[in-house]
Amino acid sequence: MSDGVESASDRNEPESGGPAAELAGGRAQPKTDKSEATRALILETAMRLFQERGYEKTTMRAIAAEAGVSVGNAYYYFSAKEFLIQGFYDRMTYDHAADARRRMAGTKDFAERLEIALVSWLDTAAPYHEFAAQFFRTAADPTSSLSPFSNESHPARATAVELFREVLQGSELAPKLDAELVELLPDVLWLHLMVVVLYWVFDRTDDTERTREFVRRSTPMAARLINLSRYRIFRPIVRDAKGLIQDFILPTIGKTAVK
Amino acid sequence: MSDGVESASDRNEPESGGPAAELAGGRAQPKTDKSEATRALILETAMRLFQERGYEKTTMRAIAAEAGVSVGNAYYYFSAKEFLIQGFYDRMTYDHAADARRRMAGTKDFAERLEIALVSWLDTAAPYHEFAAQFFRTAADPTSSLSPFSNESHPARATAVELFREVLQGSELAPKLDAELVELLPDVLWLHLMVVVLYWVFDRTDDTERTREFVRRSTPMAARLINLSRYRIFRPIVRDAKGLIQDFILPTIGKTAVK
DNA sequence: GAGCAGTTTTGAACGCGTTCGAAACTGTGG
DNA sequence: CCACAGTTTCGAACGCGTTCAAAACTGCTC
Numbered sequence: 044m045s046d047g048v049e050s051a052s053d054r055n056e057p058e059s060g061g062p063a064a065e066l067a068g069g070r071a072q073p074k075t076d077k078s079e080a081t082r083a084l085i086l087e088t089a090m091r092l093f094q095e096r097g098y099e100k101t102t103m104r105a106i107a108a109e110a111g112v113s114v115g116n117a118y119y120y121f122s123a124k125e126f127l128i129q130g131f132y133d134r135m136t137y138d139h140a141a142d143a144r145r146r147m148a149g150t151k152d153f154a155e156r157l158e159i160a161l162v163s164w165l166d167t168a169a170p171y172h173e174f175a176a177q178f179f180r181t182a183a184d185p186t187s188s189l190s191p192f193s194n195e196s197h198p199a200r201a202t203a204v205e206l207f208r209e210v211l212q213g214s215e216l217a218p219k220l221d222a223e224l225v226e227l228l229p230d231v232l233w234l235h236l237m238v239v240v241l242y243w244v245f246d247r248t249d250d251t252e253r254t255r256e257f258v259r260r261s262t263p264m265a266a267r268l269i270n271l272s273r274y275r276i277f278r279p280i281v282r283d284a285k286g287l288i289q290d291f292i293l294p295t296i297g298k299t300a301v302k
Numbered sequence: 303m304s305d306g307v308e309s310a311s312d313r314n315e316p317e318s319g320g321p322a323a324e325l326a327g328g329r330a331q332p333k334t335d336k337s338e339a340t341r342a343l344i345l346e347t348a349m350r351l352f353q354e355r356g357y358e359k360t361t362m363r364a365i366a367a368e369a370g371v372s373v374g375n376a377y378y379y380f381s382a383k384e385f386l387i388q389g390f391y392d393r394m395t396y397d398h399a400a401d402a403r404r405r406m407a408g409t410k411d412f413a414e415r416l417e418i419a420l421v422s423w424l425d426t427a428a429p430y431h432e433f434a435a436q437f438f439r440t441a442a443d444p445t446s447s448l449s450p451f452s453n454e455s456h457p458a459r460a461t462a463v464e465l466f467r468e469v470l471q472g473s474e475l476a477p478k479l480d481a482e483l484v485e486l487l488p489d490v491l492w493l494h495l496m497v498v499v500l501y502w503v504f505d506r507t508d509d510t511e512r513t514r515e516f517v518r519r520s521t522p523m524a525a526r527l528i529n530l531s532r533y534r535i536f537r538p539i540v541r542d543a544k545g546l547i548q549d550f551i552l553p554t555i556g557k558t559a560v561k
Numbered sequence: 562g563a564g565c566a567g568t569t570t571t572g573a574a575c576g577c578g579t580t581c582g583a584a585a586c587t588g589t590g591g
Numbered sequence: 592c593c594a595c596a597g598t599t600t601c602g603a604a605c606g607c608g609t610t611c612a613a614a615a616c617t618g619c620t621c
Contacts, residue, residue: 075587078599103578113601115581124578176444183442185435185504192504245444245451245554257550264542276533283523291516295504334617337569362608372571374611383608563621570615577607585600591593 082120085110089127094170098128098177125181125189131171132189136199139167140206153214154266157232160210161239161258165251168243172251179244191237197297200233207232217270221281224272227288230296235265341379344369348386353429357387357436384440384448390430391448395458398426399465412473413525416491419469420498420517424510427502431510438503450496456556459492466491476529480540483531486547489555494524 088110092101103124107114121127143163147156168175181189188195208229216225239261243254272281347369351360362383366373380386402422406415427434440448447454467488475484498520502513531540 075598077587081599102576104576114579115602116600118579119599122579180439180443180446184439187439190504242550242554245449253550257546260542260546260550264539264546267539267542271535271539274535276530276535280523280526280530283519283526287516287519287523291501291512291519295501334568336617340569361606363606373609374572375570377609378569381609565619565621566617567619568615568617571611571613573611575608575610577609578605579607580605581603583601585598587596587598589595589597591595 081112081116085112085117085120086127086130090131093127093131093174098174125178125187128178128181128189129195132196133199135167135171136202139164140202142167143206144209147210147213151213151215153211153216153269154263156210156214157235157265158258158262160206161236161262162255164236164239165243165255165258169251172243176244192296194297200297203236204229204233207236217273219273220269221272221285223285224269224281227285227293228269230293231288232265233296234292235261340371340375344371344376344379345386345389349390352386352390352433357433384437384446387437387440387448388454391455392458394426394430395461398423399461401426402465403468406469406472410472410474412470412475412528413522415469415473416494416524417517417521419465420495420521421514423495423498424502424514424517428510431502435503451555453556459556462495463488463492466495476532478532479528480531480544482544483528483540486544486552487528489552490547491524492555493551494520 085106089101089106092106092109095101096105103114103117106127107117110117143160146159146163150156150159178189181187182191184190185192187193190196191200210232211225211228239254239258242257243251246254248254271277344365348360348365351365351368354360362373362376365386366376369376402419405418405422409415409418437448440446441450443449444451446452449455450459469491470484470487498513498517501516502510505513507513530536
């Protein structure tokens with residue numbers, strides 16, 4: 044049987060993916076402890092194999108065999124292979140937020156805090172760079188629940204946006220910034236992260252050094268841009284930008300812009 | 303600098319037998335007329351079925367059967383199902399450029415010309431919205447030759463960038479614009495189109511009305527932004543932006559900006 | 562024609578994700 | 592202990608994209 048069964052019992056993570064996990068699993072409710080254990084075993088085994096062999100080279104048959112269950116059983120808990128990713132996705136979001144908070148503590152400069160948050164993501168995601176690129180195509184499917192814009196991703200997205208809110212709140216921002224603009228910034232910064240992720244997925248340099256350089260260069264720019272928005276000539280363009288974000292971006296990413 | 307068209311990389315044929323040749327279309331050279339006819343027949347049949355049933359519901363067996371050939375034969379000409387898309391992709395790029403040029407003729411205002419070019423794309427692509435979304439996931443794969451950033455997409459990308467160069471050249475731009483910035487604009491505007499495409503793929507409204515509204519709103523903004531770049535306060539941020547684009551964006555999309 | 566080298570075509574077979582009917586297990590009430 | 596309903600597990604089977612060895616065809620020389 045499976046020799047090195049990862050300790051399926053150390054799931055002490057505090058609800059990294061509570062509600063989302065249910066939606067993603069393709070199953071209603073865990074009825075028994077044994078059932079929950081089987082589910083966890085399959086998930087852990089899958090994640091381990093994904094990291095060892097990559098997403099596409101890990102077959103459902105291999106996951107089932109390694110976990111000591113049948114394929115049918117795996118499908119009983121995860122109605123498709125891609126749903127096995129959601130757990131991974133949720134956990135990474137949680138880990139990133141925790142790590143970024145730790146690193147930001149004590150730093151007051153906005154640009155620095157932003158850079159820390161982004162670099163923290165790169166570090167958190169680094170071990171998965173190879174296979175993340177492989178399932179990026181799944182995430183790009185508009186009809187997939189794994190899309191970062193989908194309803195099913197809402198919890199993870201909210202966690203990330205909340206992190207960027209903290210990035211802002213811990214910063215000494217210039218006074219007299221447009222309050223409405225500041226209100227929108229957490230979501231905009233999350234979009235910035237999405238751009239970085241896009242860049243990262245395509246990055247083939249060692250240790251994704253290119254993406255890291257991209258972050259180092261783009262964060263001070265973002266800070267400068269926000270600062271400049273105080274000037275009068277910016278008034279019209281800032282208003283336009285706000286309108287564009289409110290009317291076209293936020294609704295797409297799940298903020299029900301109730302008018 | 304001399305940023306002509308795509309004169310930098312005009313490799314008509316790399317090492318024969320190399321992976322690039324295989325990737326391009328799945329086959330090296332058309333030997334006979336009959337061979338070429340078979341290839342065309344398969345491609346046309348595939349495109350028709352894609353539109354009728356969608357990408358994923360169209361099986362290779364169905365394409366072969368409908369075209370009156372064997373599956374193996376289809377694979378002789380197209381080494382994978384996704385390569386059947388490339389022909390479609392190239393044709394659409396060409397049609398778009400032609401249609402946009404026709405529509406722009408006589409218009410001098412930059413914002414208008416830009417909007418025309420983007421709306422033209424939406425109209426050209428409209429018939430394929432449904433199945434385009436289905437193979438968008440394939441295009442999102444960094445390792446796929448169908449990615450808009452891949453080498454194999456270079457010809458189509460060059461055509462599109464060239465179109466945006468014409469959008470600019472036919473416009474009465476404000477004088478005193480930073481020449482280097484203008485030089486970069488065709489590629490930046492192409493990126494704008496990519497963002498619109500991304501929005502479009504996720505758009506589920508009737509006739510993609512939401513994306514159309516997005517274009518109507520974002521193009522005047524782009525024009526205003528470019529105009530504002532003349533002001534002195536913008537000097538540093540414009541320089542930063544140019545650096546960012548030159549060092550991180552253009553290299554990624556195939557402009558070999560070797561330093 | 563006959564032989565031959567290259568090109569084109571074929572269809573059975575492979576491995577994959579996924580489905581499904583049925584068996585095995587679990588807990589509860591009689 | 593036995594039925595019985597619900598939950599969990601099983602593994603054969605299906606349809607798919609893809610591969611491959613062999614057959615069929617083509618143009619050529621003798």
